[in-house]
Structure formats: structure tokens, C-alpha cells
Amino acid sequence: MSLNILVTGTSRGIGRSILEALAGHDLVGHSTRGGADREVAADLAEPGAASRLWAEALARLGGRIDVLVNNAGLFEPAPIAEPAGQWVERWERTMRINLTASAELSRLAVLHFKERARGGRIVNVASRAAYRGDSPDHWHYAASKAGLIAMTKTIARAHAADNILVFAVAPGFTVSEMTEEYLAGRGGAAIVADIPLGRVTSTDEVAEAIRWLATEAPAASTGSVIDLNGASFVR
Secondary structure (H helix, E strand, C coil): CCCEEEECCCCCHHHHHHHHHCECEEEEEEECCCCCCCEEECCCCCCCHHHHHHHHHHHHCCCCCCEEEECCCCCCCCCCCCCHHHHHHHHHHHHHHHHHHHHHHHHHHHHHHHHHCCCEEEEEECCCHHHHCCCCCCHHHHHHHHHHHHHHHHHHHHHHHHCEEEEEEEECCEECCCCHHHHHCHHHHHHHHCCCCCCCEEHHHHHHHHHHHHHCCCHHHCCCEEEECCCCCCC
């Protein structure tokens, strides 16, 4: 059965792979500037952007969304030696994009699923950092992803009776066009040495897990998180 699916952050990397993995369903993607086919432009750092994105996606999908995939995210450093105002600004921007916008979209999805009385699915893209922490310059990133997992579990517990199923994936370091140069340099060897699998995760591997959660995972698995980190952090 073809599903109507909204996926955020689809301009590259994991998001682009998600669209490919979900080919055959009716998809609406999202990026800050838009431009690609069936891609809605929305800067999730701006208040109100998430609700506008939802409304536009809903209109493009004929008034029905079956699955929401919250993939959009920001990973930028916030060194503690920065001026306080700049440090806080980076925290707030990261929280706005990684957590608050995902919460806004999830709220709209839950309300929509309940109104339709047929349920629906939400898949949130978190990170290994939610459990393991991240670099000294990325407290805010780890905190945002931990919040996303806590939100996932809370929504799942609150709305399972309505057949609203909520999941998360927690990738470790993931290879994409954004990271290939870094991996080829001196940082890559240290990263790979920390991964028992002997390599970083591919975007296709993350996308396949998301495809399964969005379309096939049994209802009893709602609230679960799938780790994709090559055993670099085992819970």
C-alpha cells in the first residue's frame, strides 16, 4: 500500500537516502531553500516554519499524511571559550532545529492521526550522541538528540492506544558527501579505530532502518530506538 510521507532535511546525506529507500510511496521532502522536485522550502530555525511546512506538505499530499520522518538537523560547534552570547545563540539555534521543530511537527502529526482515527507513524533521527555524548564543542547537539529520544518514548507511551507508533534511529558517525573529506584526513583514522565494525555507517543503512520503521515495523516495537553505530556504543 502506498503511503503519504513527509521527510524533513532531504537535500543531501541521510535525507536523500531516505527518499530513495521510500521510493514507490507518495513523498514530500524538505530543505531550507527547496528547489528539488516535491521539496518544500522551510527554514526550521524560524518560529512558525514547522507549521507552515506541515500545511504545505498536507496540501501537496491531498490532505493526508501517514508517516512523518523528522530527519532535519544541525551539527555545528559551540566551543565553551566563545563569547557567552554567541555560545547561547548556537545552543538555541541547534535546539530550535533539532528538537523544537521536530516537536512541532510531531504534535501536528499526532493531532492529524487522531483526527483521521487511523493512526500513523513518526520516525525521529537522533544520534549515538544522545547516549554516549559528543565532542567538547557539541554539548548542545548531544542534548538536543537526547531530548528527541525522550520525546519519542513519551509520545509512544501516550498514543499507542490510538495506533500512533513512534520510533527513533540513533546513528553513529555516518559517511556522506558532508563527511568524506574529513574521513580522508587525519580525523578519519581515529573515528574508524573506535568502531568495532571497522567502518562508519552508510546513509543507505540508516535509510533502510527508517524505511522499515516507517512502513513495516510491528506495532509492539513502538517507542524503540535502533542503534546504527557499528558497535561503537552498545547499550
